[in-house]
Amino acid sequence: MKKIFILTFFLTSNFSLIAQENTKMNKKLNKTDTEWKEILSPQQYHILREKGTDRPGDFGYTNTFDKGTYFCAACNAQLFDSDTKYESHCGWPSFDDAIKGAIHFNSDITLGMVRTEITCATCEGHLGHIFDDGPKETTGKRYCVNTTSIKFVKSNN
Numbered sequence: 001m002k003k004i005f006i007l008t009f010f011l012t013s014n015f016s017l018i019a020q021e022n023t024k025m026n027k028k029l030n031k032t033d034t035e036w037k038e039i040l041s042p043q044q045y046h047i048l049r050e051k052g053t054d055r056p057g058d059f060g061y062t063n064t065f066d067k068g069t070y071f072c073a074a075c076n077a078q079l080f081d082s083d084t085k086y087e088s089h090c091g092w093p094s095f096d097d098a099i100k101g102a103i104h105f106n107s108d109i110t111l112g113m114v115r116t117e118i119t120c121a122t123c124e125g126h127l128g129h130i131f132d133d134g135p136k137e138t139t140g141k142r143y144c145v146n147t148t149s150i151k152f153v154k155s156n157n
């Protein structure tokens with residue numbers, strides 16, 4: 001009888017530890033504007049926190065097609081796999097899909113347009129917008145992302 005009690009206690013306490021870990025992992029990153037200004041460059045702050053837009057062009061990651069992973073430039077969350085990057089000729093890095101759960105979608109009615117803004121699900125940093133003119137053979141979506149909002153890490157193989 002005693003043994004069972006001890007075992008139950010052990011299991012229960014273990015489960016609550018796991019639950020605590022999960023809560024920690026899913027915790028949103030909430031920083032103040034001042035804290036973000038300390039971490040980010042002025043350009044990163046403008047794009048990620050003030051919802052700015054990189055000027056279009058061939059610079060940055062627009063023409064990067066190496067194998068690897070794209071991370072959030074603010075919080076390092078994994079956002080896009082290089083397998084989903086494609087040449088859209090729109091002047092910004094474009095992806096037809098994102099890593100599951102990494103992106104939040106928000107309605108954006110600024111500039112007299114109805115668009116869907118995409119943000120990092122972890123820190124709510126502004127990434128860009130999503131459009132329905134992506135490759136039809138895959139998702140049909142175009143995740144149009146600012147180079148400033150992401151960081152590319154090349155894979156070794």
Ligand SMILES: [Zn+2]
Nearest residue numbers: 072075120123
């Ligand atoms: Zn982030």
